[in-house]
Amino acid sequence: MPPPKLSKKIESIQGVRLVGSSSTWNIKLEYPSDSLGTIASITPHESSGDDIPPPLALPALTHPHIHLDKAFIHNAREYSHLLPCTGTFQEALSFTTKAKESFTEADLLKRGEWLLAESVSSGVTAMRAFVEVDHTVQLTCLQAAITLKSQWSEACHIQIACFAQDPIFSSEYGEENRTLIKKALDTYPEIDVLGTTPYVESSVEASKENIEWAIDRALILDKHVDFHLDYNLDPGKEALIWHVLQTLQQRGWTSRTTRRRVMLGHCTRLTLLTDEEWNQISRFIHENNLPVSFVGLPTSDLYMAAPPDQGGPHQRPRGTLRVPELIRKHNLDAVIGVNNVGNAFTPWGSADPLFLACVGVGVYQAGAQDDARLLYECVSTRARAAIGLSAETSLIVQPGVCPDLVLFHDRDDTGCGISRPRTSVAQVVWDPPVRTSRSVITNGRVQVKLSGFDDVKFEYA
Missing domain, CATH: 3.20.20.140 (Metal-dependent hydrolases)
Structure with missing residues (x-):
């Protein structure tokens, strides 16, 4: 079984929600070394006016x-x-x-x-x-x-x-x-x-x-x-x-x-x-x-x-x-x-x-929302820091951090043509969405799944 196929290096991720904000944002990535990428900047996203809910971007x-x-x-x-x-x-x-x-x-x-x-x-x-x-x-x-x-x-x-x-x-x-x-x-x-x-x-x-x-x-x-x-x-x-x-x-x-x-x-x-x-x-x-x-x-x-x-x-x-x-x-x-x-x-x-x-x-x-954020940190940023791979523990995606992310999409997993939005960290923790509702980005490259998502746009380097 081969590892998942990864895309080319991403230059920008356009139109995502971030922790603590109701707006949508663009995340620009850069690659100062041959192997490691970083988040270079985060800027406001100009909405296209469609009704597709944007995905929530959280640390991997x-x-x-x-x-x-x-x-x-x-x-x-x-x-x-x-x-x-x-x-x-x-x-x-x-x-x-x-x-x-x-x-x-x-x-x-x-x-x-x-x-x-x-x-x-x-x-x-x-x-x-x-x-x-x-x-x-x-x-x-x-x-x-x-x-x-x-x-x-x-x-x-x-x-x-x-x-x-x-x-x-x-x-x-x-x-x-x-x-x-x-x-x-x-x-x-x-x-x-x-x-x-x-x-x-x-x-x-x-x-x-x-x-x-x-x-x-x-x-x-x-x-x-x-x-x-x-x-x-x-x-x-x-x-x-x-x-x-x-x-x-x-x-x-x-x-x-x-x-x-x-x-x-x-x-x-x-x-x-x-x-x-x-x-x-x-x-x-x-x-x-x-x-x-x-x-x-x-x-x-x-x-x-x-x-x-x-x-x-x-x-x-x-x-x-x-x-x-x-x-x-x-x-x-x-x-x-x-x-x-x-x-x-x-x-x-x-x-x-x-x-x-x-x-x-x-x-x-x-059961509080702050508890949910802490629990997510404990399987994400805090866990990464505990094993010596990072010093960052916040869930806020910000410039300077490693571009390892999970995008949580609103996607029908019932077969009924109905999707239920999860708009916060708490909703993701309380009832985790299925794997097929997640886009996984590793060091600035997204796992290529059988079918893509139309609620986010990737631009490649």
Whole structure:
């Protein structure tokens, strides 16, 4: 399956609506370097007087945390015997381990293309993609990801995270897994991120060793670091976030690297913290100028994260980071991500980040228009900044920013000849339009779809 065909470089986009304005505008693009474009200017558009509603232009979408190699296992016939029976976390670990034993490069490329096609057509132009390296899969997942990164580079910036899902300091394979991770990092410059899973280690001591090793390696190799962390709802377990933060401070992360960031994913154990504990975390991060972001993964967290049995089926709370609260109340950097799609860890949901933003309205009880804008940022500009690709977090399309955009058109998707307009960010988040109502622009080039839109005009360089 080839990547989507892209147009020539766009010189101007004429007649679009922008956030916070009822007028229509023209966006002029320029290309100061051979590879990267930028928005040069935005000027008023002279309306032609027709009745066609202009599209809404918003920044493109981003996956800050998604697993490329485990996507759509449930949709591949070779894994039909591994569909969930109990739906538990342990079953997901077991079934995924069995599935990994059958991974081939052809299979990984096929399922990876499914994920990329659905993501890119939704409006995703950048992603942090986790691929596992361990004694089971060796370097197969990584090599497939490198192939996909190259093939899809014009449509989507794929930031590869070399990921240790399995223990690297405990179990009979720990040392082998660690050796393979080191080999991958030393061999493939295409790797952008080192990711590990401290909670899978057999002891707290091994988990802390995992954290220290990953931070040290990331500093030596100048990589981002990304931890799957504190994935439980057990108040009896130590929250390892403090060990991460203290190790970053002790190792001098901020003084030793100015470009690389730290991401903490899941962190469901932290939903049990008090406001004062969150304030302590925030103070430590800000006082030490640590480039730390949190990523909530609600479709996985709500499905998988459960506390120990405490009294029967009616006492099973769920937990996922309350991302809007972390941002507004505790002044922390936080985003939301899809994580898994179509596998035992997350058998429900889609690869469309707008689906996730929509789910967030209910999960976070975030129904105001300002909430919707924040949720869109969390799967768009904030997510892009969190993985180190931009410093811009606003939804306002303005000169100087990357020309990665999604245009949301009013288009009949019912077959009844009737279209319902979505004229604001809130309306896009509350009820996301179908993919065929979106024009996706990557670095100033629009994806060429089977049928065009007559509510916007592109002029090409």
